[in-house]
Amino acid sequence: MQALTNRAQSVDRKPMNFWDKLYLPAVFKGMAITFGHMFRKKPTIRYPEETRPFSPVFRGLHVLNRDEEGRERCTACGLCAVACPAEAITMEAAERLPGEEGLYREEKYAARYEINMLRCIFCGLCEEACPKDAVYLSETFTPSDYARKTFIYGKNDLLIPDPKTQPAELAKAKGLN
Amino acid sequence: MTLLAFDWIILIEKLILIAIIITVSLVVAMYSTYGERKVAAWMQDRVGPNRAGPFGILQPLADGGKLFFKEEIVPNSANKMLFILGPALAMLTALMTCAVVPWSSSIVLPNGHTVELQIADVNIGILYVFGVVSMGVYGIMIGGWASNNKFSLMAAMRGASQVISYELAMGIALIALLMMSGSLSLKTIVLQQMEGRWNIIYQPLGFLIFFVCAMAECNRAPFDLPEAESELNMGYHQEYSSMKLGLYLFSEYVNMFISSVIMSCLYFGGYDIPFFDEAKHFSPNTAAIIGFLVLMAKAIIFIFVFMWIRWTLPRFRYDQLMKLGWTVLLPLATVNMLATAGFILWRH
Numbered sequence: 001m002q003a004l005t006n007r008a009q010s011v012d013r014k015p016m017n018f019w020d021k022l023y024l025p026a027v028f029k030g031m032a033i034t035f036g037h038m039f040r041k042k043p044t045i046r047y048p049e050e051t052r053p054f055s056p057v058f059r060g061l062h063v064l065n066r067d068e069e070g071r072e073r074c075t076a077c078g079l080c081a082v083a084c085p086a087e088a089i090t091m092e093a094a095e096r097l098p099g100e101e102g103l104y105r106e107e108k109y110a111a112r113y114e115i116n117m118l119r120c121i122f123c124g125l126c127e128e129a130c131p132k133d134a135v136y137l138s139e140t141f142t143p144s145d146y147a148r149k150t151f152i153y154g155k156n157d158l159l160i161p162d163p164k165t166q167p168a169e170l171a172k173a174k175g176l177n
Numbered sequence: 178m179t180l181l182a183f184d185w186i187i188l189i190e191k192l193i194l195i196a197i198i199i200t201v202s203l204v205v206a207m208y209s210t211y212g213e214r215k216v217a218a219w220m221q222d223r224v225g226p227n228r229a230g231p232f233g234i235l236q237p238l239a240d241g242g243k244l245f246f247k248e249e250i251v252p253n254s255a256n257k258m259l260f261i262l263g264p265a266l267a268m269l270t271a272l273m274t275c276a277v278v279p280w281s282s283s284i285v286l287p288n289g290h291t292v293e294l295q296i297a298d299v300n301i302g303i304l305y306v307f308g309v310v311s312m313g314v315y316g317i318m319i320g321g322w323a324s325n326n327k328f329s330l331m332a333a334m335r336g337a338s339q340v341i342s343y344e345l346a347m348g349i350a351l352i353a354l355l356m357m358s359g360s361l362s363l364k365t366i367v368l369q370q371m372e373g374r375w376n377i378i379y380q381p382l383g384f385l386i387f388f389v390c391a392m393a394e395c396n397r398a399p400f401d402l403p404e405a406e407s408e409l410n411m412g413y414h415q416e417y418s419s420m421k422l423g424l425y426l427f428s429e430y431v432n433m434f435i436s437s438v439i440m441s442c443l444y445f446g447g448y449d450i451p452f453f454d455e456a457k458h459f460s461p462n463t464a465a466i467i468g469f470l471v472l473m474a475k476a477i478i479f480i481f482v483f484m485w486i487r488w489t490l491p492r493f494r495y496d497q498l499m500k501l502g503w504t505v506l507l508p509l510a511t512v513n514m515l516a517t518a519g520f521i522l523w524r525h
Contacts, residue, residue, distance in 0.1 A: 027490065034489040038219040046224070 059124045060141040062115055062153070063160050065134050067105055070162040073134035076110035080126035080135050088119035089126060106132070113158065117143060117151040186290075194296055198275050205473075206430035207237040209480055213430075216484040244423035252325060252416050259323035264417065264424035267316025271431035273309045277302040278438050279364045281448045281469035284462050294465060295364060302363040303355070306439060307348065310394060313432065314340040317396075317403060320425065321413035332412035336403035339498060340394055346506035347390035350383045353510075353517040354443060363439075367447030375451075377444040382513045384444045386506055391436045393502070396429060398487035405492060437479035441472055448472040 019025050045052055065073050076093035094111035096104045103109075126135050145151065161169035211226065211234065218225030226233035251260055281294040299305060314337050321333020354376055358366045370376055377384050393400040404412030414425045441447060448468030459467065493501065 027486075030489045031485060034220040034485065037222055038216075040222050042222055042224050044224045046227070 054139055058139050059122045059127075059137040060139045061117065061137070061143060062120075062126070062158055063136050063138045064113065064155065064158040065136055066160055066162060068163060069102070070164040071101075071103060071105040072109055072159065073105055073132045074110045074113060075106040075108045075132055075134075076113070077108075077131065079129040079131065083125040083129035084120075085123060085125065086119045086121045088116045088121075090114050110155070113155050115153050115158065117153055118148065190292055191296060194292070194294070195276075198280065198296065199272055202272060202275055202431055202434055203427075205434045205476075205480075206427055207241070209430045209434065209484075210240065210426075211237045212480065213484050213487075216481065217488050220485070220488045241423065244420050247419040247422075249421070250416075250418045254325045255416065256323040256325070259319050260416075261421070263316055263320025263323055264414075264421045264428070265316075266319060267313060267428040268424045268431070270309050270313040270316060271428040271435065274306050274432075274435045275438070277305050277363055278435070278442060279367050279447055280472060281465045282461065284465050294469065298362060298364045301361045303351065303361050303366075303439075303443070306363075307344070307351075310432075310436075311340065311344055313394075313428075316425075316428065317413045320417070321403075324413070324416035326416050328409045328411075329413050329415050332403045332405070332409045332415075335409075335495060336396060336413060339396075339400060339402060339502075342499060342502040343390040343393035343400075343506070346386055346502060346510045347394065349507070349510035349514050350380075350386040350390065351443070353383045353514040354380055356514075356517055356521055363442050363447075367442050367449065370446040371449040375444065375446045375449070380444065380513075380517070382509065383517075384440075386510045386513065387444070388440065389506060391440060392483065392486065393498075395432045395436055395483070397433065397483055399490040399493050400498060401487075401492060402495060402498060433480055433483055434476060437476040437483070438472065440479055441475035445475050 067073055074091075076091050078091060078093075081087075081089040081091060090112075091110045091114070092112040093108055096107050096109055122137065124137050127137050143151065161167075161173055163170050214236070215225040215233075217223075226236040229235040229239045251257055276296040277299055279295040279298070283291045283293045285291050317336040317340075318333045321329040321331075321336070324330070354366075355361060357376070357379060358369055360366060360369075366376075396403050403409075404414070406412070409415075414422055417425060448471055450467065450471050458464075
């Protein structure tokens with residue numbers, strides 16, 4: 001039979017000689033191996049203190065983006081909700097009133113925008129579907145809480161800090177300092 | 178009257194000594210659990226416990242606290258008295274052994290009173306150790322029997338037959354040593370080694386047999402058949418919870434510590450510093466303290482070797498265990514004993 005890899009080794013089925021029967025040489029060999037392992041570098045990443053480096057396309061928890069002037073980009077078109085295979089996104093649209101031009105970029109905006117993080121499968125299709133660059137998947141992950149209802153993220157949890165009024169918070173959220 | 182007064186002083190002295198030695202044994206046993214987890218981790222390229230305190234050194238306290246607050250469960254069909262007696266007996270016999278161990282030479286108090294750092298220098302010291310150690314199997318046996326669980330019973334049976342089988346070879350390996358020293362007192366054996374050479378030089382084979390048997394007596398891997406999880410669920414302590422389980426697990430480590438100390442005393446000169454005459458360089462008190470530390474260092478090295486072997490070798494099968502004990506170690510020990518006897522006869 002042809003071997004799948006070239007790493008296959010034939011098993012030694014010779015009857016044991018005197019030294020093999022003593023077992024001690026094999027025992028000492030084994031002990032030398034385990035002793036050598038004591039001084040190896042440990043591959044452990046001590047998680048809360050250290051984190052594994054992510055690839056640039058890592059898909060974590062969502063954020064709702066703002067433009068450079070701090071206006072919400074989302075127009076509540078619903079494409080993300082349609083694209084979502086887990087049906088985790090719901091939203092309610094509202095019309096922008098006069099005087100709210102500094103808050104919302106388009107004439108229509110999402111009054112309510114909710115993502116159920118327990119349903120979300122972090123596929124990133126919402127990010128791809130969004131025509132307005134409003135929803136993004138960040139590098140934050142492993143949220144934890146005591147109640148299930150806290151995992152339905154509303155606009156308060158999703159919106160990024162305003163770059164105009166809260167530049168320090170934004171920089172912190174981006175991990176710049 | 179004077180006799181009574183003298184008795185009081187020696188009683189208090191011995192009680193203090195017992196308290197200190199039991200505390201030391203328990204602390205060493207406690208930190209062996211931590212050591213075991215660390216050694217296991219290192220040998221498997223892991224980090225080991227590192228959350229409780231710096232480097233995880235409070236881990237044993239956390240484990241102990243957790244065990245204390247677990248629910249006490251006594252199975253309905255268990256024999257209540259024996260069920261409680263089991264772990265108590267295991268711990269008691271584990272701690273009783275340290276009575277005859279010479280921990281160091283003597284300390285001279287400021288009032289000129291000399292305190293021997295040994296609870297009892299009985300002239301049958303090593304025989305006493307054997308007696309108590311073989312009683313230790315009752316802890317396992319009673320616990321396994323009283324649980325009224327077939328796995329516990331099978332584990333207890335295995336433990337009993339294992340300890341009995343290996344005690345034979347251990348005893349015969351020891352007889353060779355005792356023929357050389359001519360004394361059963363551990364103190365005398367240590368003093369002889371301090372004057373002459375360590376017994377390991379004369380009895381390497383005897384030591385090897387003794388070491389293997391000690392491992393089997395402590396139910397340590399590769400001889401940990403009584404707690405073979407894969408075949409017996411958890412072994413003899415399956416029905417136990419809370420601190421009763423804790424006592425069983427803990428007594429294993431106390432046993433390991435005591436057998437390490439006894440091996441150091443019998444074959445590695447006890448509290449003797451190799452290639453160095455401490456009596457010449459230090460005052461008696463300093464020498465006694467350094468001697469104690471040296472004995473501890475030897476014991477810790479042995480404990481490390483126990484752990485090292487545990488995390489290297491797989492467990493024996495039951496028939497392999499019996500075969501090794503009866504057809505290899507026992508004849509080997511007998512040959513060793515006869516050869517030693519012949520050598521002693523030839524020399525005199």
